[in-house]
Amino acid sequence: MNHLISMRDIKAGDIEQMLLLAEKIESGKVKPDISDKVCALLFYEPSTRTIFSFDTAIKRMNGKSIIMAGVESSSVKKGETFADTISTVSQYSDLIVIRSTVEGAARYASEVSEHPIVNAGDGSNQHPSQTLLDLYSIKKTQGTLENLSIALVGDLRFGRTIHSLVYGLSHFSPTFYLVAPSHLRLPSYIRHDPALKSVNFIDSPNLAEIIPNLDIMYVTRVQKERFVDAEEYEKVKNSYQITRQLIEENNPKQSLKILHPLPRVNEITTDVDETKYAYYFQQARNGLFIRQAIISKLLGAAK
Numbered sequence: 001m002n003h004l005i006s007m008r009d010i011k012a013g014d015i016e017q018m019l020l021l022a023e024k025i026e027s028g029k030v031k032p033d034i035s036d037k038v039c040a041l042l043f044y045e046p047s048t049r050t051i052f053s054f055d056t057a058i059k060r061m062n063g064k065s066i067i068m069a070g071v072e073s074s075s076v077k078k079g080e081t082f083a084d085t086i087s088t089v090s091q092y093s094d095l096i097v098i099r100s101t102v103e104g105a106a107r108y109a110s111e112v113s114e115h116p117i118v119n120a121g122d123g124s125n126q127h128p129s130q131t132l133l134d135l136y137s138i139k140k141t142q143g144t145l146e147n148l149s150i151a152l153v154g155d156l157r158f159g160r161t162i163h164s165l166v167y168g169l170s171h172f173s174p175t176f177y178l179v180a181p182s183h184l185r186l187p188s189y190i191r192h193d194p195a196l197k198s199v200n201f202i203d204s205p206n207l208a209e210i211i212p213n214l215d216i217m218y219v220t221r222v223q224k225e226r227f228v229d230a231e232e233y234e235k236v237k238n239s240y241q242i243t244r245q246l247i248e249e250n251n252p253k254q255s256l257k258i259l260h261p262l263p264r265v266n267e268i269t270t271d272v273d274e275t276k277y278a279y280y281f282q283q284a285r286n287g288l289f290i291r292q293a294i295i296s297k298l299l300g301a302a303k
């Protein structure tokens, strides 16, 4: 692995190795050291979890970070091209983590940069480090990635965490229950991708009915920033709300976990937080170990 751009590129064996490394890092069995490395975090789009967990991961391994959080204070504002920005930052750093509004930006950066690129989200396309932490969270809570039943709830059309997760889990024979309003359905280029022939997709307009079947409920925010039409957003913004009552009245498995990449708006009420089903804050914490694993692997600091 020279870069981490898309879950479409990652094989089952690579996923399993990455999760194993994250587990060893979390338990303290492996302590990667990148004290001679500088990592650049280039964020063209807002972030809390991804930017801070990458930065913390770098610092926990004794590395240094340089950060662009938004374009306001950079020469992007003066009209510098994306390619020139990447070429320049790659002179100062050993690895670049990049988030962009533009689909394909990270792939393009990997063609320009002299050093590894990590895609921290490119528009509605992919968010592979999120998926690796999601898979780590699923494996930790379910003991396996194989043959699981997962509800994907909310914005399946623009949700890059959803798109990545579908490819990441596709190696492990999942059943996905798709719970979304018609405007936010999973794109057909994903649903009918021949690479996903071992995936079972089931349209499920009634979330309550499928709750007893689920191992994982993966909830996402309806992302206002992805809509070109404000009226369309208004129509679908409150399509789903996960409440404690909804979960507890519908016979969930005791092992059910609710995941969310966060941030949430109103799609999970706060009374769910105190149930044993809520796992989204631990999920965010798991991002630390996975991001240490990703960086150390790409920099050759861990085998």
Ligand code: CP
Binding pocket: 046, 047, 048, 049, 050, 051, 121, 130, 261, 262, 263
């Ligand atoms: N999950 C995620 O990407 O969160 P942030 O947008 O806060 O980084």
